[in-house]
Amino acid sequence: MTDFSTDFTYDELILTTLARQLQDGDRVFTGVASPIQMMAVFLAKATHAPNLLYFTILGTINPHPEKLPFSTGNPHLFDNCENAITFPEIFDLANTGRMNVAFLGGTQIDQYGNLNMSIIGKDYNRPKVRLPGGAGGPIMIRSFQRIIAWRPNHSVKNLVVQVPFVTSPGWIPEAKGTRNGGPDTIITNLCVFKFNRQEESIQLASIHPGSSIELIKDQTGFPFKIPRKITTTASPTTREKEVITKLVDPEGIRKLLLQPPQ
Amino acid sequence: MVQQFIPDKCQIYLEGLLVNRLPMATVHEIIRAKRTGLRIVSAPNGLAVDQLIGAGMVAEIEFYFLGFMTEKGFASMRRFRSAAENGTVQIKESMGYAICMGLRAGAFGIPFIPLPDFRGSDLLTIREDYQVMSSPYNPKETVITVPALRPDALILHAHSADQRGNVVLDEPWSSFTLTTAQACNRVLVTVEELVEEGSMQPNQITIPHFLVDAVAHTPYGAAPTALNHRYEIDASHIELYQDAAKTKEGFDRYLEEYILSCSNHEEFIEKVGLPPSWVKKAPTQKTKEETK
Numbered sequence: 109m110t111d112f113s114t115d116f117t118y119d120e121l122i123l124t125t126l127a128r129q130l131q132d133g134d135r136v137f138t139g140v141a142s143p144i145q146m147m148a149v150f151l152a153k154a155t156h157a158p159n160l161l162y163f164t165i166l167g168t169i170n171p172h173p174e175k176l177p178f179s180t181g182n183p184h185l186f187d188n189c190e191n192a193i194t195f196p197e198i199f200d201l202a203n204t205g206r207m208n209v210a211f212l213g214g215t216q217i218d219q220y221g222n223l224n225m226s227i228i229g230k231d232y233n234r235p236k237v238r239l240p241g242g243a244g245g246p247i248m249i250r251s252f253q254r255i256i257a258w259r260p261n262h263s264v265k266n267l268v269v270q271v272p273f274v275t276s277p278g279w280i281p282e283a284k285g286t287r288n289g290g291p292d293t294i295i296t297n298l299c300v301f302k303f304n305r306q307e308e309s310i311q312l313a314s315i316h317p318g319s320s321i322e323l324i325k326d327q328t329g330f331p332f333k334i335p336r337k338i339t340t341t342a343s344p345t346t347r348e349k350e351v352i353t354k355l356v357d358p359e360g361i362r363k364l365l366l367q368p369p370q
Numbered sequence: 371m372v373q374q375f376i377p378d379k380c381q382i383y384l385e386g387l388l389v390n391r392l393p394m395a396t397v398h399e400i401i402r403a404k405r406t407g408l409r410i411v412s413a414p415n416g417l418a419v420d421q422l423i424g425a426g427m428v429a430e431i432e433f434y435f436l437g438f439m440t441e442k443g444f445a446s447m448r449r450f451r452s453a454a455e456n457g458t459v460q461i462k463e464s465m466g467y468a469i470c471m472g473l474r475a476g477a478f479g480i481p482f483i484p485l486p487d488f489r490g491s492d493l494l495t496i497r498e499d500y501q502v503m504s505s506p507y508n509p510k511e512t513v514i515t516v517p518a519l520r521p522d523a524l525i526l527h528a529h530s531a532d533q534r535g536n537v538v539l540d541e542p543w544s545s546f547t548l549t550t551a552q553a554c555n556r557v558l559v560t561v562e563e564l565v566e567e568g569s570m571q572p573n574q575i576t577i578p579h580f581l582v583d584a585v586a587h588t589p590y591g592a593a594p595t596a597l598n599h600r601y602e603i604d605a606s607h608i609e610l611y612q613d614a615a616k617t618k619e620g621f622d623r624y625l626e627e628y629i630l631s632c633s634n635h636e637e638f639i640e641k642v643g644l645p646p647s648w649v650k651k652a653p654t655q656k657t658k659e660e661t662k
Contacts, residue, residue, distance in 0.1 A: 140414050140437075141437060141438060141439045141444055142439075143439050166390070166542075167546075174649055174650060174651045175602075175651075178439045178441050179388050179389045179440070179603075180388065181388020181390045181438060182389055182390065182603065183391070183596050183597065183598035184649070186541050186598050189542070192542030193542075194545055195466065195470060196471065196474070197546075199466070199467040199470070222490075225435075226492070233457055234455065234456075234457050235455055237455070238450070238454035240437035241434045241463055241464075241465075242435070242493075243434055243465070243466055244434075244465060244466040244467060245465065246465040246488045246491040246493055247465060247467050247468075247488045250486075250487075251486060273492050274490060275492065277488065277490025278490075280490035289490060361441065364441050365443060
């Protein structure tokens with residue numbers, strides 16, 4: 109019998125929902141600017157996925173940082189690690205099937221699962237907004253078997269019909285019949301979407317407590333299917349809450365990065 | 371080091387990652403030497419790139435991610451953004467594996483290198499040098515080739531060097547740093563400490579002396595970014611920079627106050643204060659799940 113907590117906070121719900129996408133034995137990569145995803149991996153490993161192997165962008169495997177960092181490039185992610193490889197070797201391992209799950213985001217995500225981390229605007233050379241760049245995404249999005257995207261600030265501006273620039277490709281005609289790109293799951297501050305690569309469709313999988321189908325429809329640019337029976341995103345268990353607050357992030361830095369929707 | 375080895379229009383590879391050991395002392399030295407027309411190839415090294423662009427040193431930037439997380443959320447690189455949005459710097463957008471593989475090709479002494487297929491990415495429309503090819507061994511397999519990267523100079527901050535120029539980087543990333551050093555024509559290193567020749571074990575050495583052109587003893591040379599086992603991020607100074615860099619005027623004031631008016635990195639550190647000491651706790655007790 110799972111002991112679901114009735115009393116939980118937004119940050120606990122998000123970390124738990126991200127962590128539950130991971131399975132025991134997964135070999136998981138988190139990239140640049142991903143402290144929330146990093147905490148979710150630590151949570152999964154300390155609860156339902158003890159045999160998970162966590163690869164950081166610094167190349168360390170299963171680190172135990174002595175100080176939980178805001179940046180996933182912080183050298184504390186070298187602390188007490190089991191092994192270490194280097195950045196390009198993460199790609200090498202994914203290309204040869206030795207790693208299977210990556211957290212990969214996009215400032216914008218469209219109905220084809222394309223991610224944009226490059227520009228907002230019409231002219232690439234004179235963009236309205238220059239974005240940071242796609243990091244490892246353009247190749248990782250197809251070399252990993254499962255891609256999970258965390259997209260805070262659910263809005264029509266970032267969940268769009270079509271991105272102006274495809275940094276990391278989703279479902280493209282050239283890849284028909286092969287391992288296709290795009291995320292499998294998008295978790296936002298309002299809900300969880302599942303992407304079905306075979307059917308090339310997006311389905312609403314669950315709604316976070318406090319959110320509503322009307323709000324999600326209003327704030328989503330791309331089309332998505334709504335199941336007949338709408339489920340609520342499962343609450344954190346008492347155990348998960350305890351692991352988050354006592355083990356993963358006792359100083360509560362997650363609360364600075366995860367603020368509940370207004 | 372900069373005077374001798376970094377001419378105008380030099381192509382520079384910047385080592386470091388996000389907030390870990392960016393070669394800030396050398397970056398400031400380049401700005402003080404007023405080198406212009408630089409072509410930068412960078413790891414996710416936002417802070418260094420932003421300052422070089424803001425100071426007007428950069429003609430071209432090849433990159434794959436510029437920015438990093440702080441406790442205030444995502445730190446966007448404002449001088450880079452402004453230059454890109456106004457078209458004042460040549461943008462060569464790439465991706466992590468393409469730059470690493472380009473450096474591998476440079477280190478291996480081959481002109482280009484194939485990557486797994488990533489068609490569908492618009493990077494192929496903006497990078498005419500990235501070519502879609504069939505494998506010569508199996509025409510059904512598609513690869514994408516990228517040219518070798520052979521930058522004129524690698525700029526790196528490391529833990530120590532001996533008097534001969536053997537360099538030690540005290541972190542597990544170091545084997546790729548050697549590849550990078552092999553790809554670059556010159557290797558310019560600032561180090562936290564100089565040690566006696568013969569005091570390093572051969573298997574500790576990250577870059578052997580015959581690949582290293584210059585070493586400068588520069589304590590806190592990565593500050594305000596961190597260095598493994600030595601010092602933490604100076605978060606308050608990074609925040610001060612981020613606030614300043616929101617506008618050109620603010621950046622120019624920062625440039626004058628913290629870079630141009632300091633004659634060297636020691637004066638910069640005197641001005642901003644020592645970075646926080648490295649946090650090292652006694653080993654914590656592992657939970658039952660972790661020890662399984």
